[in-house]
Amino acid sequence: MKDSFGREIDYIRISVTDRCNLRCSYCMPKRGIQLAPSEEILTFEEIVWICQAATELGIRKFKITGGEPLVRPGCPQLVGMIKRLPGVRQVTLTTNGILLDRYLDRLIENGLDAVNVSLDTRDEKVYRQITGFDGLSAVRAGINRAAEKGLRVKINSVLQKGVNDREWMSLAELAKDMPIDVRFIEMMPIGLGKRYEGVSGKTVLLNLRKKYPGIKPDHTFHGNGPAAYCRIPGFAGSIGFISAVHGQFCESCNRIRLTAKGELKPCLCYETAVNVKEMLRGPIYEDWEKKKEALKSMIRQAVGQKPERHCFEAKDQITEGRQMVQIGG
Ligand code: SAM
Ligand code: SF4
Numbered sequence: 001m002k003d004s005f006g007r008e009i010d011y012i013r014i015s016v017t018d019r020c021n022l023r024c025s026y027c028m029p030k031r032g033i034q035l036a037p038s039e040e041i042l043t044f045e046e047i048v049w050i051c052q053a054a055t056e057l058g059i060r061k062f063k064i065t066g067g068e069p070l071v072r073p074g075c076p077q078l079v080g081m082i083k084r085l086p087g088v089r090q091v092t093l094t095t096n097g098i099l100l101d102r103y104l105d106r107l108i109e110n111g112l113d114a115v116n117v118s119l120d121t122r123d124e125k126v127y128r129q130i131t132g133f134d135g136l137s138a139v140r141a142g143i144n145r146a147a148e149k150g151l152r153v154k155i156n157s158v159l160q161k162g163v164n165d166r167e168w169m170s171l172a173e174l175a176k177d178m179p180i181d182v183r184f185i186e187m188m189p190i191g192l193g194k195r196y197e198g199v200s201g202k203t204v205l206l207n208l209r210k211k212y213p214g215i216k217p218d219h220t221f222h223g224n225g226p227a228a229y230c231r232i233p234g235f236a237g238s239i240g241f242i243s244a245v246h247g248q249f250c251e252s253c254n255r256i257r258l259t260a261k262g263e264l265k266p267c268l269c270y271e272t273a274v275n276v277k278e279m280l281r282g283p284i285y286e287d288w289e290k291k292k293e294a295l296k297s298m299i300r301q302a303v304g305q306k307p308e309r310h311c312f313e314a315k316d317q318i319t320e321g322r323q324m325v326q327i328g329g
Helices: 044-055 075-083 100-109 124-131 136-148 165-172 191-195 201-211 277-281 288-304
Strands: 011-015 061-065 090-095 114-118 152-158 181-185 228-231 239-242 255-258 263-265
Touching: 011 044, 044 075, 044 277, 044 288, 061 075, 075 090, 075 100, 100 114, 100 136, 114 136, 136 152, 152 165, 165 181, 165 201, 201 228, 201 239, 255 288, 263 288, 277 288
Parallel strands: 011 061, 011 255, 061 090, 090 114, 114 152, 152 181, 181 239
Antiparallel strands: 228 239, 255 263
């Protein structure tokens, strides 16, 4: 399905919860957020209905996110429910990794295609400072076992000036011995992210080049997102850069988002959303075919509302006022 700027939209990020077992400083306030009451959160059945309608419009790739998706009971089963739908090419998960080791086997049994693990530091003290918890060893256990099991693993790291900005090398070196990609994501000015100064992908690349002069662009296929990749000779995995702020990749945007409360979001930057929950729960559409047609028309509407580009560089124009934990990243 194409949007009004001719971009092919074939990817949806689905947030399954606004709950999280960490408190990353740039994503979730220390005291937490006003959680949605559980009846406000889409059921798995409702999520699968939306996915089914989406497949009929050409959405092929599905990412489960949150909050922390693995705190929602049954998350591995949801992966299986989506994976079994005709037309689904890929179901992946983004997680903070705390519960990954515990649920890994069930995720793989249910057909998970790949996992992204968010990890901003390899230092226990800095991990506690950023996330509010001691969890580094659990995350490392999840990453190691996922890689051993042959699951595709990507690490997502957000660098903050004065906190973990010197860790570009130790994080990149996670790709040295294991075939995992390490991606540096620029801090985005959404919610609490506005308060923090990030590090541009360009700066990280310049630093890496000083240490590894042989680093060069890697044009092999790594997935469907906006990351640009490089390869360091001798490394098993690649290094990626998701330069959301300094690099303008909106022209290749391929996605929409579904929040846990049932809003389809055309763009991360703006509050514009199409709420599908009321329709899904309304009495008029008890007939599945009618419900599916209504869903398809709402998905088309959200895709049609995709703006040409975000406005991260003009913060006063950002209308999304929620925290990233409520959206899904
Ligand atoms: N809890 C899961 C996790 O941490 O991967 C999934 C949800 S989290 C919101 C998804 C991603 O968004 C994480 O990689 C996180 O680092 C990133 N994120 C959160 N706030 C951000 C911000 N302001 N700028 C850039 N990335 C952000
Ligand atoms: Fe939770 Fe992920 Fe946000 Fe950290 S980045 S607070 S793990 S949702």
